[in-house]
Amino acid sequence: MIVVLRLRRRTEARSRLDEKFTVVIVLALGVLLAPTSVGQGILGFLTQLIQGVSQSSF
Numbered sequence: 693m694i695v696v697l698r699l700r701r702r703t704e705a706r707s708r709l710d711e712k713f714t715v716v717i718v719l720a721l722g723v724l725l726a727p728t729s730v731g732q733g734i735l736g737f738l739t740q741l742i743q744g745v746s747q748s749s750f
Contacts, residue, residue, distance in 0.1 A: 725731035 725734065
């Protein structure tokens with residue numbers, strides 16, 4: 693939810709520091725979620741979604 697709220701802000705209103713802070717938050721959440729069962733479930737879902745889209749485009 694934090695990431696969604698930060699990314700909803702208009703691009704013109706962001707400073708370089710604000711953009712870097714958003715990247716740090718996304719990376720930190722990625723590191724925290726990756727080893728959990730929730731993170732693995734999200735990864736599995738995204739993998740299936742990407743495979744389905746790539747197969748349907750050919």
